Amino acid sequence: MTARSVARWCLGLGAALCAPLAAAHHAVAAKFDDAKRTQLTGIVTNVDWRNPHVHVFTNVTRADGTVENWAVELESTVLLKRSGWGADTLRPGDAILVDGPAARDGSRQVWGESVVATATNRQVYNVTDTGPTVPLAPRPTPRGADGKPLLGSSDDAGGYWAYPTSTVMMQAGANVQMNKDGLLARVADAPRVAPFQPWALGLYRHRQERHLADDPGFLNCKNPGAVRQFQTPYGVQFVEDPARDRIFVLIGGGNRNYRIIYSDGREQTGQVQGDDDNPLYYGRAVSHWEGDTLVVRTTGFNEDFWFTNGGLPHTDQLSLVERFSRPDYDTLRYEVTVDDPGAYTAPWSTGWELKWVGGEELPVYFCQDNRS
Amino acid sequence: MKRLMTTAVAMLALGVLLSSGAQEGHPLKGSWLGEWEGNSVHGDNILLILDWDGKAITGMINPGTDNMPLGRASLEPNGWVVRLEAEGKDKDGSAVRYVIEGKLENLELPNRSINGTWSSNKGRGTFTASRQ
Numbered sequence: 001m002t003a004r005s006v007a008r009w010c011l012g013l014g015a016a017l018c019a020p021l022a023a024a025h026h027a028v029a030a031k032f033d034d035a036k037r038t039q040l041t042g043i044v045t046n047v048d049w050r051n052p053h054v055h056v057f058t059n060v061t062r063a064d065g066t067v068e069n070w071a072v073e074l075e076s077t078v079l080l081k082r083s084g085w086g087a088d089t090l091r092p093g094d095a096i097l098v099d100g101p102a103a104r105d106g107s108r109q110v111w112g113e114s115v116v117a118t119a120t121n122r123q124v125y126n127v128t129d130t131g132p133t134v135p136l137a138p139r140p141t142p143r144g145a146d147g148k149p150l151l152g153s154s155d156d157a158g159g160y161w162a163y164p165t166s167t168v169m170m171q172a173g174a175n176v177q178m179n180k181d182g183l184l185a186r187v188a189d190a191p192r193v194a195p196f197q198p199w200a201l202g203l204y205r206h207r208q209e210r211h212l213a214d215d216p217g218f219l220n221c222k223n224p225g226a227v228r229q230f231q232t233p234y235g236v237q238f239v240e241d242p243a244r245d246r247i248f249v250l251i252g253g254g255n256r257n258y259r260i261i262y263s264d265g266r267e268q269t270g271q272v273q274g275d276d277d278n279p280l281y282y283g284r285a286v287s288h289w290e291g292d293t294l295v296v297r298t299t300g301f302n303e304d305f306w307f308t309n310g311g312l313p314h315t316d317q318l319s320l321v322e323r324f325s326r327p328d329y330d331t332l333r334y335e336v337t338v339d340d341p342g343a344y345t346a347p348w349s350t351g352w353e354l355k356w357v358g359g360e361e362l363p364v365y366f367c368q369d370n371r372s
Numbered sequence: 373m374k375r376l377m378t379t380a381v382a383m384l385a386l387g388v389l390l391s392s393g394a395q396e397g398h399p400l401k402g403s404w405l406g407e408w409e410g411n412s413v414h415g416d417n418i419l420l421i422l423d424w425d426g427k428a429i430t431g432m433i434n435p436g437t438d439n440m441p442l443g444r445a446s447l448e449p450n451g452w453v454v455r456l457e458a459e460g461k462d463k464d465g466s467a468v469r470y471v472i473e474g475k476l477e478n479l480e481l482p483n484r485s486i487n488g489t490w491s492s493n494k495g496r497g498t499f500t501a502s503r504q
Contacts, residue, residue, distance in 0.1 A: 199398060202449025206479055214480040216394050303397035315397040317426055342398065342426040 027181035027309075030213040031073075032101040032111040040070055040098040040110060041118070049087035051076045051365055054125070056090060056112065058098065072098050072112040074125050078234060078363045082129035089124050090117065096124075104211075131163035131355045132330075139329035141292070144242065149292050149326040151247065152238035159358040160252065161332045162235030166352035169227060169308040169338075170194065182310020184208050193312070200313040200343040207311035216305055221367035224253055225281030226298070226307035226320060230334050234365045235357065247287070247294075252362040261285040261296050268299055281305055283320070294324040315342030323351075330356040394482045395503070398424035400447055400454065406501025408472070408490040413462045414438070420456075420501055433458050433470075440470070452476035454486050468492050472499050 042058035056072040074080060090096065100113035115125045142154035153159045168182040170193045177185035184190060187208050191201060207214060216222040224232050234252030241248065245264030251257055259282035266286055283298040299319040301307070307314045318340040325333045335351035338344065395402050404420040411418075414434065422431040422445075429445035440460040447454055456472040474488020485502040 198449050199447055202452070203399060203479070210480060216396060220394065222394070303401070304394050306396060313397065315424065315426070342424060 026218045027183060027212040027215065028101075028111055029179070029181065029183050029211040030215070030218075031103055031109075033104045034101045036102040036104075038098075038100065038102040038110050040072075042070065042096060042098070044090050044092050044094045044096060045069060046092060047087055047090055049077055051078065052367060054080060056096070056115070056125070058096060068108055070098075070108045070110060072096075072100075072110055072115065074112045074115070075127050076233075076365060078365050079127050079129065080125055083127050084129075085125050090115075095119060132357055134330050134355065138327075138331075141326045141328055144240070146242070148289055149294075150240065151294065151324055151326060151332065152240050153358075157359040158237075158361060159356055160235045160237035160250075160360065160362050161230075161354040162233065162252070162357050163355040164231055164334075164352050165354075166350075167231040167233075168310050169231075169312060169350050171348040172350055178310060180309075181212060182308065182312075183212055184310075193310075194338075194348050195345045196313075197343055197345055203313045204311060212311055215311065218367075221255060222305040223255060223257055223281035224251060225305045226283065226301055226314070226318065227322075227336055227338075228306065228308050229253075229259065229282070230352075230354065231309050234363050235354075237362050249282075250362060253365055253367075255367055257281075259285065261287050261294075263287045263294075268297070279304060283318075290323075292325055296320075296322040296324065298322065313343050314338075314340050317342035332356070398429075399452070399476055399479055399484065400424065400429055400445075403504045404486065404501040405504050406486070406499065408497060408499050410495060410497035411490065411492075413468055413492070413494050414460065418499075418501060429456075431456075433460070447476070452479060454488070462494065468494050474499055 040058065040060050042060035044056055045059050046057040048055040048057065054074040054077055056074065058070050058072055060068050060070050062068060095118040097116045097118050098110060098112055098114070100111040103109040112125060114123060116123050142150045144150050167180045168178050170176050174192050176189045176192050187205055190205050190208060193204070196204060217224055217228070229236055229249065229251050232253030236252060237250040239248040239250060245262065247261040247263060249259040249261065251259070262285065268284060268286060279302045280300045281302065284300040285296050285298040287294055287296040297319065301314065301316060301318045303314065303316050307318065318338070321337040323335040327333060332354040333351065334354065335349065337347050337349040339347040400422045401424050402422060404422065406418050407416050408418050409416055419434050420431060421435055422429060429442070429447060431442045431445065433440040433442065438460070440458040443457040443459060445456045452475055454474050454476055458470045460468045460470065462468050470490060470492045472488065472490045474486040476484060476486055478484045483502050485500065488499050490497055490499040
């Protein structure tokens with residue numbers, strides 16, 4: 001192996017290791033500034049139909065005759081497909097009118113809040129999907145042989161849970177305004193979100209003031225651990241394994257990993273804390289039934305990730321009590337109590353619901369780079 | 373060729389740095405390597421091990437045979453001001469009482485840093501350390 005080839009290998013490895021940083025998935029506000037509203041008229045040169053974000057490259061001719069190529073950034077292929085759009089909705093040569101916030105860094109990128117094909121005056125690539133229609137008359141909760149509610153599929157058709165009614169966290173009764181990524185409308189509201197310790201409030205404010213740009217889930221493809229798995233737009237799938245007394249929770253977003261919930265009556269013993277060799281993004285979860293509710297106690301989280309959208313801090317002292325119930329066939333109720341004496345002054349609770357998406361597998365979505 | 377090698381090594385180092393585990397919990401938790409410039413008693417180099425138990429910042433300066441456990445330690449989120457106190461001994465066995473004061477910078481990065489000053493009954497100087 002020559003010095004040159006070693007250098008090239010190192011270059012390739014370095015680039016590969018840098019790839020997660022370049023992974024372009026992000027909260028919209030982390031990259032685009034709503035105060036920099038931009039309107040563009042141009043001709044499509046390419047549609048890059050890839051996760052985590054689709055890009056429509058567009059030539060824009062300025063008044064002085066110069067042509068600039070802009071990247072119009074859109075949601076993921078998964079969300080766009082659910083709304084009925086495809087890679088060929090627009091084709092090179094199509095004229096479009098784009099409206100949205102421009103990139104904070106001044107580069108020629110704009111978030112495609114509105115994209116209109118000018119030939120037909122039709123709005124395209126807008127996300128309209130609100131999930132499956134829930135029957136007017138609730139269907140009964142499916143139950144297993146033991147009479148307990150099934151949290152997963154009750155037939156071979158399969159299915160998963162998605163479309164959470166909330167994708168953010170705040171303590172019950174807080175009623176603080178924030179967007180779907182957990183970005184506060186007013187940073188001054190931060191102290192109301194949770195009972196923070198002073199350092200945790202300072203760190204939360206810092207993350208908010210930076211528009212969530214430091215989210216390791218997006219920058220480094222870290223897992224949507226702890227609560228966040230139930231906030232992703234790509235859902236979760238419960239696979240119940242009664243023979244081995246455990247439940248697998250497959251994660252639709254991020255890196256297609258999974259969490260195990262033990263239901264064999266075991267205690268929180270053994271290694272209950274993650275480390276470099278065994279990073280526990282999902283902690284160690286044990287469960288029992290209280291009536292029709294599965295109560296899951298989880299400890300042992302590492303500190304390498306954000307446990308919820310919005311950047312609320314946590315420490316390795318985090319423990320969760322999650323309560324899962326299925327009041328009817330199409331509804332999963334999720335309630336969680338956060339107890340982290342390392343970051344909060346008291347336990348606090350919140351909850352939301354998810355919808356059943358029957359007859360489908362989890363959508364394929366990987367954290368990946370599409371900026372190259 | 374030299375430029376290619378330099379670029380390659382820089383990319384590799386950057387890649388390793390960026391792919392290393394982040395630490396998103398208490399901002400001071402971790403290992404910190406740095407310098408307390410002009411310290412004739414304990415040398416210019418310093419290794420700090422800091423932890424957070426939910427109530428107090430604990431830790432050690434220069435773990436080993438000449439280590440100094442931290443006494444009082446604080447982090448003020450308003451301005452991210454760090455203050456660390458420790459007591460060691462010089463070669464003659466006399467007490468050396470250290471106070472490190474600095475500002476936590478690049479809070480969002482795994483390799484965030486503390487920049488400020490150190491002082492003791494034996495001297496004073498500038499202090500810098502970055503999280504490893």
